[in-house]
Amino acid sequence: MNRRKFLLLSSLAWAGLAFRGNGIAEAQQISKRSLTLRDIARGSGYDIGCAMTTSRFEDKLFMEAVRRECSCIVAEYQSKRHVLEPSRGMFDFEGMDRLVAFAHKNKMKFRGHTLVWHAANPAWLVAELNDVPKEGGLTEYIAKVVGRYRGRVHSWDVVNEAINPADGRSDGLRESIWLKAFGTSYIDMAFHAAHEADPNASLVYNDYNTEGVWKYGDAWRSSTIEMLAGMKARGVPIHAYGMQAHLDPNDRPIDPKVLANFLQEIKDLGLRIQVTELDVRDFKLGRSVEEKNRIAAETTKLFLDVVLSLSVTDEILTWGLSDKYSWLNDSKNAPFYGGIPSPLPLDWKMVRKPMWYAIAKSIAVKTK
Numbered sequence: 001m002n003r004r005k006f007l008l009l010s011s012l013a014w015a016g017l018a019f020r021g022n023g024i025a026e027a028q029q030i031s032k033r034s035l036t037l038r039d040i041a042r043g044s045g046y047d048i049g050c051a052m053t054t055s056r057f058e059d060k061l062f063m064e065a066v067r068r069e070c071s072c073i074v075a076e077y078q079s080k081r082h083v084l085e086p087s088r089g090m091f092d093f094e095g096m097d098r099l100v101a102f103a104h105k106n107k108m109k110f111r112g113h114t115l116v117w118h119a120a121n122p123a124w125l126v127a128e129l130n131d132v133p134k135e136g137g138l139t140e141y142i143a144k145v146v147g148r149y150r151g152r153v154h155s156w157d158v159v160n161e162a163i164n165p166a167d168g169r170s171d172g173l174r175e176s177i178w179l180k181a182f183g184t185s186y187i188d189m190a191f192h193a194a195h196e197a198d199p200n201a202s203l204v205y206n207d208y209n210t211e212g213v214w215k216y217g218d219a220w221r222s223s224t225i226e227m228l229a230g231m232k233a234r235g236v237p238i239h240a241y242g243m244q245a246h247l248d249p250n251d252r253p254i255d256p257k258v259l260a261n262f263l264q265e266i267k268d269l270g271l272r273i274q275v276t277e278l279d280v281r282d283f284k285l286g287r288s289v290e291e292k293n294r295i296a297a298e299t300t301k302l303f304l305d306v307v308l309s310l311s312v313t314d315e316i317l318t319w320g321l322s323d324k325y326s327w328l329n330d331s332k333n334a335p336f337y338g339g340i341p342s343p344l345p346l347d348w349k350m351v352r353k354p355m356w357y358a359i360a361k362s363i364a365v366k367t368k
């Protein structure tokens with residue numbers, strides 16, 4: 001092990017020890033002299049990143065943290081269809097263009113999220129799909145958007161959240177407007193259209209609810225494997241499974257064996273496994289900040305250690321970088337359970353939390 005790696009691991013180990021105390025004060029001391037996640041990830045061959053919006057550009061402290069910690073970004077909503085094509089044939093790429101330009105100016109990769117989803121669709125498209133659906137409404141959109149960013153977006157979430165066993169179908173697919181419009185073939189259509197538009201982009205099926213143990217967890221995992229295996233058998237150009245990783249230690253705890261078995265099945269299909277939207281929700285009442293932070297760090301480390309042990313992961317992105325800008329702050333649950341969520345690696349002042357150290361310690365161990 002080289003000196004740089006030794007110094008890194010020893011400072012992170014100390015941070016790990018600090019977890020057992022109140023942790024925060026010592027961790028903040030260490031953070032002043034630790035390498036960044038971007039440095040650590042590069043050393044282990046990963047890209048590390050977060051979801052971004054152009055409105056964050058105004059926040060100097062936040063943007064310094066993004067430049068320091070990230071080698072990849074994804075648009076939190078500005079590359080979704082309701083923003084890109086607000087009315088049929090009228091496109092607005094301004095937000096996505098600015099984010100892609102920021103990424104490349106800062107030598108970062110850019111993830112495209114997402115081309116086909118049951119949510120975030122403009123009203124005109126929902127009406128068209130429910131009335132007289134046109135395949136062009138799917139394939140031509142993908143050709144235009146993926147073609148525009150050809151060579152500048154390294155991976156695309158082509159289809160997002162196509163599984164939902166709670167809808168009761170034997171194949172576990174979600175009863176979405178896309179399924180109703182085109183049947184199950186919409187998924188293959190989307191991936192073929194994306195591959196034709198950018199043959200070099202990594203094409204990802206992105207989903208949630210497969211990380212933990214909960215009522216529909218087994219069905220979600222088995223339906224996902226069945227769908228991905230079918231796509232591979234039909235020669236569909238799919239390269240990776242995107243695990244959103246909105247972790248929930250209270251209601252959907254991780255069983256390492258269950259998670260490892262699921263991921264091994266995905267790896268056996270010849271697919272990579274990307275971590276695309278990592279955060280840890282904890283609305284549990286009565287927990288101190290220190291306890292919430294400890295649980296979030298332990299949950300993060302448990303999850304990443306299992307995922308990275310498969311050695312087929314290239315990128316790990318959190319859904320936001322700082323608690324200041326988490327979608328969970330808008331969650332209807334947050335005020336109800338009291339307190340502001342703390343789901344991300346940096347706090348409101350961009351100070352590294354125990355979750356930051358958990359990520360750093362997981363990615364510091366080269367498993368690629």
Ligand code: G3I
Nearest residue numbers: 076077080082083113114119120160208244277319326327
């Ligand atoms: O604030 C802008 C407004 O200025 C603008 O005029 C308007 C145009 O539509 O958009 C407004 O922003 C809204 C944004 O939330 C505010 O943060 C977007 O409309 C709205 O789409 C966006 O919601 C996003 C949601 O996906 C739906 O797109 C959330 O930010 C985002 O965190 C959430 O992310 C999803 C992933 O895509 C998929 N996985 C789950 C994850 C969390 O729900």
